[in-house]
Amino acid sequence: MKNESSAKPEQLDRPALGIMLRILSGALFAAMAVFVKAVSADVPVGQIVFFRSAFALAPLVCFLWIRGEFPGGLATRRPLDHLLRSALGAAAMFASFASIARLPLAEATLLGYLSPVFTAIAGVLILSERATVWRIAGVILGTLGIVALVWPELGQATVDDTRLAGFGFGLPMGLLTAFALIMVRSLSRTESPGAIAFYFVVASMIGGIATLPFGWAAPSLSQLLCLVGAGIFGGFAHICMTLAFRYTEASRLAPFEYLAILWPILADLVLFGQPLTHPFLLALPLVLSGAAVAALEAKRRASPSKSKAP
Template identity: 60%
Template sequence: MDRAGLGIMLRVLSGMLFTGMLVCVKLLSDTVPLGQIVFFRSLFALIPIVVFLAWRKEFPAGLATRRPLGHVLRSGLGAAAMFASFAAVARLPVAETTLLAQLSPVIMALGGVVLLGERLSLHRVAALGLALTGVLVLVLPGLGDGTGQASGYVLGVVSAVLTAGALLTVRRISRTETAGAIAFYFVLTSALAGLATLPLGWPSVTTEQLLLLVLAGLFGGAAHIAMTLALRFAEASRLAPFEYIALIWPVLVDLLLFGLPLSTGFVLALPLIVAGAVLAALEGRRFRRPTRQ
């Protein structure tokens, strides 16, 4: 298997692992507070990340940083995105939460224009148009249903915006910072943010709940590693079309595990949002200008 094929396999694996994490979070969301979930998810995600860094001989030397404030901004945005994403999956099907996360590449492409002086091309405008149309198709039928679905959509979009901001920050600091350091400080910050909610009250967890919390962290950390390796072995433009495959697992989970049928809005929004995300990724690869310091 060539490097590109290995990268594609790792991208598909990362999608499966990410879905596994969201399943654990959704199963916990009715009984375990959000901050407690974020803490344990982040704490146990440190295990595969530290093992991976040690395997690459980057721990602890690879954690040295020349951009501490950059890490603070990236980690803060990422931690806030995690809170919003987990709150969204508590209110929405896993597939819809995952679909809304596909807005991040589009928002990131536009952020590159506004914040980094990149080119505003027809491709980026088309990507935005497709993504926004998809969001409207997905969201409008669920507005005003009184089930919390509307707030879930808002949280999903907020998470995508925060994730895009975090990724734009990564683009700036990755010139001097290693991927391992960026991942480590993000997970550490998220754990501390979750721990800060302890005074609000954390209930004791059962053995089953603890297992789900551990699995959420291990799945999340492993998903990050798989995505990091995928981007090492294959260009982002080669991986972008496989966003469709990454959405198969959440759909199957909703149908087979949670017994949730696919909504008409999801079916119609799926090609629009993913096409916008793929177009943004492909365009960004071809036309991205050097960023300004």
């Protein structure tokens, strides 16, 4: 995003702090996912989305107020673009939580790494960008990874409908995230990151509470604490990620985004007692390689424009 890579001195002066914040944000997002997973068997997805968004709003508003961006920084000349980006992001959150409810946390998280691959495809089909070798390689690797993950399920005599539904939600989640990121890139040219995040959280809250007529659960105390924890950890994770891009160039932080997959793996092994499957171990390097190649191609395209900047 433009705001993440603009030439502010503090972005370049504290790379160690930026890297630490990016790693911390990955751990906090993983903790959020753990809370979501813990209640997903008993609490409807829409209710989880509402709590995750509502309790993320408090730390986000405090952060924006400290930076002097609330409420003045929320003014916008592009309300319809915010609405589209927020709707895509909210739909991605619904799909992500539905996938987490049906799959091991590591597998559901891995599907999210397909978003750079989908972004590359969308760039070619929607934005008429050139289909480079890098993009084609990223798409092939990502596709092979998904085949490796899903094919064993299809090859069994008895198909696990729950897992297939988890994959069915996880793949659109990656696609919706890709479209949301394209909108974020567009909005970042004129809008502040705080405004983009704020309207997304509000839209997710509205989407979550709209599911109330379909039935919400009466959570126990432990479930309520998990729902609140999902929101608070998710809110602070977003703040840490925003600050990471403030102190360090996006290109330096890119490798640490793939480190975040370690936290869901550890959560599956230690907290949920779910061993890593052979299909997952085969799909892991393929999907991450495809995402890395797609991200590297985007970095190569961005480099010339940076060098020409005044």
